[in-house]
């Protein structure tokens with residue numbers, strides 16, 4: 001199971017210190033929410049911030065591009081230190097060339113899907129991706145409430161992975177706290193993006209440990225052996 005704190009919930013007055021906190025917390029990935037003020041009604045941060053914290057940390061950078069024109073951003077984020085880049089399936093015809101471009105940059109490939117979007121839309125791409133990011137809130141802001149209607153999409157993604165013999169990560173992001181993380185793990189998720197629930201804890205190491213324990217015992221594999 002992968003725990004990925006989202007930097008969007010950090011104290012932006014101390015970004016480097018907050019990023020180092022994640023690096024020391026035992027988390028597996030640092031999730032970086034990139035918002036362009038067009039695909040989503042908010043603007044977060046760009047490649048310059050990512051490049052500034054890259055040399056300070058060891059952790060893997062998981063970049064989520066909530067952007068209408070990610071093609072102009074792939075190389076800057078690749079150069080800034082992204083390990084994986086997630087683009088949205090709602091971009092339609094742009095998706096295939098974008099996935100190829102990310103691969104050609106030597107990076108891991110993620111495909112994200114918004115709550116209102118039918119899960120069937122991702123099916124043609126499942127054998128081309130390393131990660132499927134199922135948004136569990138409408139993207140654009142941290143601290144929102146988890147949308148429980150997204151749980152069947154996680155189950156479907158897990159079923160396809162099993163049936164097709166694939167190994168993509170199933171990531172969930174938005175409103176993932178200690179309770180909803182268990183529900184997501186039970187549905188088949190294995191990667192947990194969490195902003196508020198992890199960053200707003202004084203002791204981030206304990207928070208990561210607690211979330212890992214919860215998802216480890218809630219996943220299908222744990223239930224089948226218990």
Ligand code: DX5
Nearest residue numbers: 139140142143174175195196
């Ligand atoms: C929302 C982002 C999420 C969000 C997670 O658009 O994609 O990654 O920052 O933060 P919380 O856990 O606070 O919802």
